[in-house]
Amino acid sequence: MRALRLITCGSVDDGKSTLIGRMLLDSNALPHDLRARVNADGHPNLAALTDGLQAEREQGITIDVAWRYFHAPGRTFIVGDCPGHEQYTRNMVTAASQAEAALVLVDATKLEPTHNNVHLLPQTRRHTLLLQLLRVPEVVFVVNKLDAVPDPAQAFAAIGQAVRALAKQADLPRHTVLPVSALCGQNVVHRAAGWAGYQGPSLLEWLTSLSVTTDAPAPTVAEALGAHFSVQWVQAHGHATHTHMARRVLWGTNRAYPLALGDRVSTWPSGQQATVAQVLDPTQALVSQLPGASDGGVVLDRELDVSRGDWLLGQPPADSRQARATLAWLDDEPLRVGHAYWARHGHRWVKARVSAVHHQRNLNNLQPQPTDTLGMNAIGEVTVQLQQALPLQPYATDRTLGSLLLVDPASHASAGALLVGQVV
Numbered sequence: 001m002r003a004l005r006l007i008t009c010g011s012v013d014d015g016k017s018t019l020i021g022r023m024l025l026d027s028n029a030l031p032h033d034l035r036a037r038v039n040a041d042g043h044p045n046l047a048a049l050t051d052g053l054q055a056e057r058e059q060g061i062t063i064d065v066a067w068r069y070f071h072a073p074g075r076t077f078i079v080g081d082c083p084g085h086e087q088y089t090r091n092m093v094t095a096a097s098q099a100e101a102a103l104v105l106v107d108a109t110k111l112e113p114t115h116n117n118v119h120l121l122p123q124t125r126r127h128t129l130l131l132q133l134l135r136v137p138e139v140v141f142v143v144n145k146l147d148a149v150p151d152p153a154q155a156f157a158a159i160g161q162a163v164r165a166l167a168k169q170a171d172l173p174r175h176t177v178l179p180v181s182a183l184c185g186q187n188v189v190h191r192a193a194g195w196a197g198y199q200g201p202s203l204l205e206w207l208t209s210l211s212v213t214t215d216a217p218a219p220t221v222a223e224a225l226g227a228h229f230s231v232q233w234v235q236a237h238g239h240a241t242h243t244h245m246a247r248r249v250l251w252g253t254n255r256a257y258p259l260a261l262g263d264r265v266s267t268w269p270s271g272q273q274a275t276v277a278q279v280l281d282p283t284q285a286l287v288s289q290l291p292g293a294s295d296g297g298v299v300l301d302r303e304l305d306v307s308r309g310d311w312l313l314g315q316p317p318a319d320s321r322q323a324r325a326t327l328a329w330l331d332d333e334p335l336r337v338g339h340a341y342w343a344r345h346g347h348r349w350v351k352a353r354v355s356a357v358h359h360q361r362n363l364n365n366l367q368p369q370p371t372d373t374l375g376m377n378a379i380g381e382v383t384v385q386l387q388q389a390l391p392l393q394p395y396a397t398d399r400t401l402g403s404l405l406l407v408d409p410a411s412h413a414s415a416g417a418l419l420v421g422q423v424v
Contacts, residue, residue, distance in 0.1 A: 003076040004210060007065075007095045009131070010105035011123035012084040015144040019105065019182040020068060020081050023204060026189035029070035065095045072189075075208045086123060089377045090330035093130060093417050097403065101138040101210060102131050103203075106159055109145045113155035118162035125166060125363045129379060132170045133326055133419055135399055138210060139167070139175040142203065146196050147181040153197035169366045178203050226314015227259035228400045229290075229298060230346035231306055249280065249297045250306055252347065255400040257314070259298065260289035267304055268311040268391050269319070274300040309348030311391060317401070319389035322424040326395075327354070327382045329374040331408060331415040335382075337373060341415055342407040343386065351387035352406065358382060374416075384418060395419040 008016040024030045066081040080099065082092040096102060104127060111118050131139055141163040146152040160177045167175045179187055179196035180203055186192045191202040201209070235249040259265075263276045280297035281287050290296040298312065306312075329335050335354060343352035359368035360380040374380045384404075395402030406416040 003069075003078050004101060004207065005078045005080075005099055006101040006103065006207065007080040007082050007092075007099045008103045008105060009082045009092050009096070009127040010084055011107065011110075011121040011127075014084060014105040014107040014110075014124075015182045016084060016103075016105050017066075017081050019103070019142065019144065019180070019188065019203075020079055022182045022185055022188045023072075023079070024068065024070055026185055027070065027072045027204065029072065065091050072204055072208060077207065082127075084123060086126075086377055087332075089126065089130075089328075090414055092127060093134070093328055093330065094414075096131055096134045096136055097399075097417070099134075099136050101140070101207065102136045103140055103142050104128055104131070104163075105142045105144050106163060107145050108143055108152075108155050108159060109148050111155075111159060111162075113149065113158040118158050120162055120166060122363055125366075126377065126379075128166055128170050128172070129361065129363070129366060130328060132172050133328065133379065135396065137174065139172055140203070140206065141167070141175065141177045143177065143179045143196075144182050146179050147184050147186060152179065152195065156196040156198065176206070178206065226257055227254060227263060227265060227312060228256040228398075229254045229259055229265070229312035231308055231310045231312065232347045234307060235297070247277070247299050247303060248306075249299055250312070251295075251297045253295050254290040254292060255346075256292050256398070258289050258291050259312070263314070265300075265312040265314060266316050267306050268313055268316045269389075270305060270310075271316065272304050274302050274304055277301040309346065311346060313391065316391050317393055318391075318423075320392045320423045321386045321389045322383065323386075323392055323420045324358075324381065324383050324422040324424060325404075326419040326421055327374060327380055327384075327406075328417045328419075329376060329378050329380070329415070330417065331411075331413055332376055333408070333411075333415075334376070335374040335416070340409065342409055343384075343418070344405040344407065345390050345392075345403075346400075348390070350390065352404070353385055354382045355385050356383045381421070382418075383424075392420050392423045394421060394423065396421075 068079045070077055080095040082095050143156055143159050146156055149155045156179045163177055179198050186195055187202050189204045230252045231250050232252040261276055261279050266273050276298055278299035279287050279290055282295050337354055340351050340353050343350050357372055358381040360371040360378050362369045391401055393401040402420040404418040408415045
């Protein structure tokens with residue numbers, strides 16, 4: 001089974017870093033450079049095991065996404081520890097756009113599980129909505145710190161009811177709820193049968209059995225479009241030992257459907273067709289194909305005018321300069337309607353402007369509410385216009401061609417994440 005890319009998210013101090021530290025420690029997957037952080041008395045600061053920045057270690061918070069790679073029996077994991085602070089939501093969005101599964105932590109000690117109606121924290125709701133918008137295939141709500149409440153079973157039942165209602169509101173297609181104590185290790189790696197009234201698998205067991213899904217388009221779209229190879233760099237001459245050494249090598253990322261030797265592709269934007277003559281992995285070794293979400297090189301059977309920012313597609317969709325899209329605004333400065341931003345689509349940069357804001361999502365009930373702008377961490381529906389036509393597809397069916405990043409041209413800050421809803 002190939003590696004599963006997952007993230008942890010949720011509100012501040014819900015135990016995200018501690019959970020990853022516990023998984024690393026109890027699965028005997030702690031890297032050598034991190035073992036020194038385990039205290040001599042055997043009680044490690046689990047949260048510090050994922051802190052890579054000096055500011056994170058000094059303040060005891062997560063600022064940037066910390067990626068950890070580890071292997072457990074039956075599966076390899078690439079885990080991203082996302083910050084919970086509202087001002088770092090942009091970091092969470094970046095990580096979630098690449099994730100195949102997400103763990104949303106819910107701190108039982110911050111809620112009132114003795115009440116019939118449990119009110120979840122705003123950041124928990126915001127992250128859940130973003131996971132739905134970003135089409136993360138699998139979501140598990142991890143109810144944490146149940147060891148610190150008087151009645152774990154009653155608290156888990158009440159919180160579980162609240163998160164299931166949130167998942168229904170957010171229209172999450174696949175989700176589950178698990179109880180854990182990241183600090184004590186209950187139900188994280190090893191199953192705690194009957195604890196908190198729960199009889200299912202541990203968190204690691206659930207993750208190990210999870211079927212991996214890729215960011216490939218829906219089957220009907222994949223059959224029509226085929227490969228999604230984004231060209232990042234063009235090498236003038238191939239490796240001397242290769243047959244097609246005189247032809248240029250197109251290096252980049254195959255983002256979705258596999259690209260194989262002999263495939264017929266169309267270059268975008270020129271629309272010229274060619275056949276894949278060679279496929280190279282990142283070490284320049286010849287391979288039969290590039291799977292989805294992998295880097296490599298491609299040599300075509302004929303010389304075509306291809307440069308950075310172009311695409312190799314099985315069948316390019318119709319180009320469009322306008323789309324209605326969901327916009328997650330990430331900048332400190334509010335959105336300026338009509339202002340020119342840079343938009344990145346694959347490896348191509350084009351000028352873009354938001355011509356209209358239709359509504360904003362209310363985080364309490366997830367319903368649309370009228371507005372004429374979007375502030376930091378707001379999520380709304382907009383119309384975006386592009387200076388140059390792009391091969392856009394709805395994000396719901398194609399996570400690759402349906403996503404754009406808006407960048408402020410003055411500050412160069414990541415301003416917003418655009419998810420195409422309808423191509424106009």
